[in-house]
Amino acid sequence: MRQRGHGRGVIAAIGLLLLFAGLVGGGVLWVLADREPESAAESFARAVPGCTTTLTFGEPGEFYVFEELSGIVAPVEGCQPSTLSGRPFTFTVVDSTGVEVPRVADDSVSYDLDVGSATSVARITIEEPGEYRISVLGSDPATVAAVGGDPEAGVEQLRQAAIASIGGGLVLGAFLLWLSARRSRRAATFASPADPGWGVTERDHARRAEAQSEPTLPAPSGGRQVPVNPMAPDERRVAQPWSVPVGGTPGTAAAPAAPPIVVDGSSTDAPETTDAPETTDAPDTSDTTPVPDESAANHEHDVAPISTTEPQAAPPPGPSPAVAWPSDLEPSPERDDADESPSRNGGADDTPA
Numbered sequence: 055m056r057q058r059g060h061g062r063g064v065i066a067a068i069g070l071l072l073l074f075a076g077l078v079g080g081g082v083l084w085v086l087a088d089r090e091p092e093s094a095a096e097s098f099a100r101a102v103p104g105c106t107t108t109l110t111f112g113e114p115g116e117f118y119v120f121e122e123l124s125g126i127v128a129p130v131e132g133c134q135p136s137t138l139s140g141r142p143f144t145f146t147v148v149d150s151t152g153v154e155v156p157r158v159a160d161d162s163v164s165y166d167l168d169v170g171s172a173t174s175v176a177r178i179t180i181e182e183p184g185e186y187r188i189s190v191l192g193s194d195p196a197t198v199a200a201v202g203g204d205p206e207a208g209v210e211q212l213r214q215a216a217i218a219s220i221g222g223g224l225v226l227g228a229f230l231l232w233l234s235a236r237r238s239r240r241a242a243t244f245a246s247p248a249d250p251g252w253g254v255t256e257r258d259h260a261r262r263a264e265a266q267s268e269p270t271l272p273a274p275s276g277g278r279q280v281p282v283n284p285m286a287p288d289e290r291r292v293a294q295p296w297s298v299p300v301g302g303t304p305g306t307a308a309a310p311a312a313p314p315i316v317v318d319g320s321s322t323d324a325p326e327t328t329d330a331p332e333t334t335d336a337p338d339t340s341d342t343t344p345v346p347d348e349s350a351a352n353h354e355h356d357v358a359p360i361s362t363t364e365p366q367a368a369p370p371p372g373p374s375p376a377v378a379w380p381s382d383l384e385p386s387p388e389r390d391d392a393d394e395s396p397s398r399n400g401g402a403d404d405t406p407a
Contacts, residue, residue, distance in 0.1 A: 065237075069230025076223010083216030090212055091205035095169045098202035100124070101145070103192035104136030109147075109201060111180045118163055118177055119145055120200040124170030135195050143192040145199045147178055150185055165205045172200055 100122070101107035111117075121143050147155040160177040178201075180186070190199045 063234075065230050066234035069227045069234065071227075072230065073223050073227025076219050076221070076227065080216040080218075080220030080223065083212050083219055087209045087212035087216060090209045091165055092167050092169070094202065094205040094208070095165055095167050095172075095200075098122075098200040101188045101190045101199045101201075102133075102135040103143075103190045103195060103197065103199075105133035106187050106189045109186045109188055111183050111186060113183050114180050115203075116177060116179050117201055117203060118160065118174040119147075119157070120163075120165075120172035120202075121175050122170045122172035122198050122200040123194075123196060124172075124198055124200070137193050137195050138191070139193055141191055141193045143175065143190075143197060143199075145176075145191070146189045148187050155180070155186065163204050163206075167205070170200075 098120070099107075099109050101109075147157070149155060155178050157176040157178045160174050163174040165172055188199060188201065
């Protein structure tokens with residue numbers, strides 16, 4: 055994050071620098087374009103009337119000869135400027151061998167600057183660089199011959215360069231500033247991606263589709279909420295009033311009856327006994343305190359209508375039916391009392407008859 059923020063700052067700084075440089079450079083070039091004619095006119099070579107002046111051309115080209123009314127009069131060694139009243143302004147240019155340089159009349163260029171005001175009178179062509187001599191005649195000593203190019207020649211190029219500099223600085227600087235601001239907005243609104251960094255799998259698409267297809271659950275109404283017993287059964291059961299179980303003492307399970315012992319009469323000599331009691335009195339269950347059923351106690355949270363019928367007492371238990379034992383568990387016919395003396399059952403003598 056710090057490197058990204060630093061990069062955005064660098065981009066913004068470069069944009070501001072380009073914007074400032076374009077504006078400043080364009081302004082400087084525009085000022086130079088305004089000053090170009092003055093600078094060009096100041097660099098012209100001048101010759102006063104009544105004298106012959108030596109000119110040095112560094113390169114071949116086409117030059118203008120201006121009739122300039124100037125306040126600047128350069129002194130010439132060995133020559134005193136002289137004029138003749140009523141004489142028109144004329145000049146002659148010859149090379150080092152004395153051959154006159156041809157000229158062409160041209161009054162298309164003029165200027166009015168601090169150095170003076172002038173209008174072109176002719177145009178000459180210098181084919182070879184070197185020294186040339188110019189002789190000027192005129193009626194006014196303040197009127198001189200100025201030799202040079204067009205003062206407005208470089209103005210257009212400088213102004214075009216100034217416009218290009220300003221436009222380029224504005225475009226590049228504004229673009230970089232916009233790019234930096236866009237990255238800043240992206241960093242401010244950044245959010246963690248919804249998908250993992252290692253890509254999205256089919257399972258992720260399925261989970262997302264399932265989550266979007268699930269209905270929205272209603273919000274709680276704000277009423278009183280009751281906790282649910284986690285051990286409660288899934289189905290709802292209605293509690294019934296307690297009653298005495300049929301066939302036994304309330305609250306107690308009936309004990310299983312002992313199976314009868316089958317004795318084979320041919321294998322024992324013991325006589326039948328009649329001393330066993332005939333019946334057993336059933337316990338009175340009228341005063342027994344009822345014991346609630348455990349199954350009903352486990353469902354106290356269920357509510358059911360209360361029955362108005364009174365519990366009925368169970369009838370006394372009768373003799374248990376015989377139990378059919380399996381063949382492998384059938385008891386042996388021999389009894390422990392087979393060896394006992396028959397005297398216990400009638401007082402018979404132990405001596406066989």
